[in-house]
Amino acid sequence: GQQLNQSPQSMFIQEGEDVSMNCTSSSIFNTWLWYKQDPGEGPVLLIALYKAGELTSNGRLTAQFGITRKDSFLNISASIPSDVGIYFCAGQSSGTYKYIFGTGTRLKVLA
Amino acid sequence: EADIYQTPRYLVIGTGKKITLECSQTMGHDKMYWYQQDPGMELHLIHYSYGVNSTEKGDLSSESTVSRIRTEHFPLTLESARPSHTSQYLCASSETGTGGQPQHFGDGTRLSIL
Numbered sequence: 001g002q003q004l005n006q007s008p009q010s011m012f013i014q015e016g017e018d019v020s021m022n023c024t025s026s027s028i029f030n031t032w033l034w035y036k037q038d039p040g041e042g043p044v045l046l047i048a049l050y051k052a053g054e055l056t057s058n059g060r061l062t063a064q065f066g067i068t069r070k071d072s073f074l075n076i077s078a079s080i081p082s083d084v085g086i087y088f089c090a091g092q093s094s095g096t097y098k099y100i101f102g103t104g105t106r107l108k109v110l111a
Numbered sequence: 112e113a114d115i116y117q118t119p120r121y122l123v124i125g126t127g128k129k130i131t132l133e134c135s136q137t138m139g140h141d142k143m144y145w146y147q148q149d150p151g152m153e154l155h156l157i158h159y160s161y162g163v164n165s166t167e168k169g170d171l172s173s174e175s176t177v178s179r180i181r182t183e184h185f186p187l188t189l190e191s192a193r194p195s196h197t198s199q200y201l202c203a204s205s206e207t208g209t210g211g212q213p214q215h216f217g218d219g220t221r222l223s224i225l
Contacts, residue, residue, distance in 0.1 A: 043154070043216045044216070045215065088153070097212070098170075099156075101153050
C-alpha cells in the first residue's frame, strides 16, 4: 500500500535554530497536510497545501508542496520550546477522501 | 474551526468488557474517521464514514465496529475488549467539498485493557 516516509525521524535542536523536515511518497498526491501533535492530544492542523509548487506560511512555519507531487517540506524558523512535539504529514490522492499519514518527526528543542 | 469531542479521554477496563468510544462533532461535517495510534507512532485508519448510514473499514484491520445514525455522532464499539486493543483512538471529521478538505481531530481516547 501507499507509504509516507518522514525525515528525520527525530531531532534535537537548540532554541532559536531553524528546523527542516520532509515527507516523501511513492505515489502522487493532490493535497498535503502538516499536523503537530502534543503528548496526550490529537493532531492539530498547521498548514494545508493544494497545488504543486505551492509555498504557504503560518507564522514561523512554512511548508511547500513539491513539484513532483510526491513530496512536501516543512520549515520552522527560530524554534522555541513550545515547538516540541511530533509533526506528521498527510497526503491525499485524487478520487478518495482518505489521507495517508507519515511516520512522524519527533522534535525536541533544547533551551 | 472544527469542534470535535471524544469521550472518555482515558479508559482502563478489564478483558472481555464491551466498550463504546464516543465521538461527536458540531460542524455538520459529512465525513468522519477513526484512527488507531500507538504512543508516538503513526496514525492508522480503521473506519470511516461519508455520511449517515455509510461506514467502511479502513486500511488497518480492526475488531471494532462503528455506526453512523446521525451526522454528528460516530461511535466506535469493541464487543469484547482484549489487551491487544490497548492504544489511543483518534476521531476526525472533514467537510464535503471538492479538493482535499483537511481533517480535524479530537483529543483522543487512551484505552488500556487489563
